[in-house]
Amino acid sequence: MANGWSVFISLFAIVGLSAVVWVFAPKGENQTVWRSSLILTFAACYILWAITFMAQLHPLITPRRSNLRPEAHSDPRLF
């Protein structure tokens, strides 16, 4: 079901996860480090994923090759 909605669904998932981290970050003097680092990590990873995902959503060019052999048809092991 990997379509355009995934971007929003995973955004909600990330926000939810961040909220969980905010609440359950280990108490003590490093709480801020835990919260900030984990939430920033989630955000950065999400952004990177979302960019690559959206770039492939409606691609303007398609892969093209001329060195394909018939028996190797779409078999990933032969690349």
Added chain:
Amino acid sequence: MSGQDTLFRSAKMSLVQLYVATEISREAISELGEVGMLQFRDLNAETSAFQRTFTKNIRRLDNVERQLRYFGAQMEKNSVPVRPVPDNASLTAAPSASEIDYLATRAEELETRVSQLNASYETLQKRWVELVEFRWVLREAGGFFDRAHGQAEEIRRGSTDEPTAPLLEDVEQSTPAGSAGHGDTMFQTMNIGFVAGVIRRDRIAAFERILWRTLRGNLYMNQSEIDEPIVDPSTNEPVDKNVFVIFAHGKEILAKIRKISESLGAGLYSVDEDNTLRRDQLHEVNSRINDLDSVLHNTRNTLTSELRMIAQNLASWMVVIKKEKAIYETLNLFIYDSARKCLIAEGWLPTNQLPLIQKRLRDVTDRAGLQVPTIVNELKTTKTPPTYNKTNKFTVGFQTIVDAYGVAKYREVNPGLAAIVTFPFLFAVMFGDVGHGFILILMAATMIWYEKRLEKQKIFELFDMAFFGRYIMLLMGVFSIYTGLIYNDIFSKPLTLFKSQWVYPERFEIGENIEAQKLPGYTYPFGLDWQWHGAENNLLFTNSLKMKLSVIMGWFHMTYSLCLSQYNHRYFKSRIDTWGNFIPGMIFFQSIFGYLVLAIIYKWSVDWVARDESPPSLLNLLIYMFLSPGTVTEPLYPGQAIVQVILLLVALVCVPWMLLLKPLYLRWEHNKHHAAGYQGLGQVSRVSALDGDDEDETPRGRDSVESDGEGHVLIAEEMKEEEEFEFSEVMIHQVIHTVEFCLNCISHTASYLRLWALSLAHAQLSLVLWDMTMAVGFGFEGTTGVIMMVILFSFWLNCTLAVLIVMEGTSAMLHSLRLQWVEAMSKFFIGDGIAFEPFSFKLLLEDGADQ
């Protein structure tokens, strides 16, 4: 935040004043040094180092330290290992004054003893060397004499033929003919004397030349090399030497020879020319060498055993002395109040450490059984406190990256917190490869695993740097694996985790150029589709993707950083900065680059193929937005022209807004205050340390003590300098800021394109490396294939490690560092803070170990 300091801002600091009774001042300071949380201010800045109270004590300790270092040097010379400090725990208790005294006298004693032993050892060795040289002379001289005897006759006979022969002219006259025919002819009878000795081999040529010139050839010289080098006792270096025997006649000439030899550093020895006597001499020398050998051996043993005994304690003594010295150096910063018999100190400490400090000082007072308590007084001040970010072994690396650029202003947002993620993540965007990231993790994990063992030793500088950044490296590795999965690269090969969204047609001719078809309604769920690997137009797609990716990542990073500046404005209660800097800056940035990012995302979300429209070029969109506002040649969406004109106008309005609002507001505020007659107030504002009883006293220089017997007043406040409001200065500052900000928005966005360039270069480099090595190896079969594979694999692995991981990694790290320092930190970082440097034994000893 209830008193707890976080990495988000530097710790709250307090200026405290300590009143320490002189009896326990040493112990109290030692205790504070163990806590290591107080940075003392120099209250005697105008006093020179020699005039301070405890200079004498420091001199004495310096002497002890010198003695200890002398022991260390002696141990090194005699290769006695120094036992390392057993356990810091046993040293935490401050040594009592009597212990220090004992240590000082003991060091004194030991020094005299060791130097005595050394001196006697040296004299003995000198004698020993002399004897050895004498033995060589005796041995070699025998040969010379025999030869000389044989030649004497020849030369004599020859000289009758050649009357000009200089050497034996006298002999001719003094010896009756025929008497020289005997083999044991004495040289004396020929009136020939000789000089025997030992000289350094490298001087022999000069020696010969000088002799020849000064004596005009009136000599006969014999020499031979000593096979083994002789150790010079003063320098302990082996020296090659030669034995020489010079025959000449005439007392004066002999004396001259002696003088010349001595001036050239030769050792002269008296040898008897008689064979039997010489043999006796040899015997005697041999026995004396044997005696000396055993004496030398004994002396050496005593010395080493003495040094071994010292070596047991040397390291801990050194620690004790260093601490003691640091204590007195700190005490020198204090003011001595003779009337109250106490020392007054001032220093900064993190506010939440205050109870701990108070408790530790109370403990010291109790232990000493003193009735006078140690008073810790918190002062109010307008001085800028030092910046202190409490770090642990994980965060210290990231904080160091930030501090290397500049120390944050007191209580401003600390960039080090966000850098924990952004720095390694931006690195990983450039370094994205699952395999390379995994190797990075392995390296970092090894260092973390052996952390305890590696911490103590210095290996070499480069490794120490890597070790210091081991947690940074770990996160770099983790994020590189993530970005590697997104780019779908593992050592330049793809991972086929999910079904591809591309299918090639079933039938085609071999060599035919075929295009894949997209599966309808399906998008590759995670990262880059693996079908792009090996496709001919792979670069076309990844180029476009990574370029847009870097612009969007850069936009996020800069927006985030810009938002942090608002946290600073809010914290420092500077509303004008919010309205005059943050808001117009943000609007300016978003109306141009926020719009660009939106356009990128919008363009992706539209199915241009299904609409059967040609997608517009976003680069042209941005360019023509400025060049020809109002006309859109390639529309992205309806109503685009009007939106772009509005955005452009908004951005343009932001420039004068940013330029003028803050300076004009400041001027208005200044004029208002001026009109109300507030100017000049604050010039006499100072805070008294004790009570307000210094109201009528004349203002004095900073931190002066007034011993009027009653009120001891310490003025903690420097006379506050009136900040003269200069409109032109504020204006110039704001013009620079505005121009810089607007230009930086553009240049910094462009600067993030390095993410694109570096990640593309990294991917291509690893692809080329694979094609040149491993791919070639797969082309062979059988035994050749095996051999080729082994060779090529090792080549590939080495290149991967050296070029792709170390070199490329370093370059990606430096680029990430730049993005952190320049692109991100320029948006909010003020960085005019003073680093907190507490008086801490731990830091002191670590520093000592580094040197």
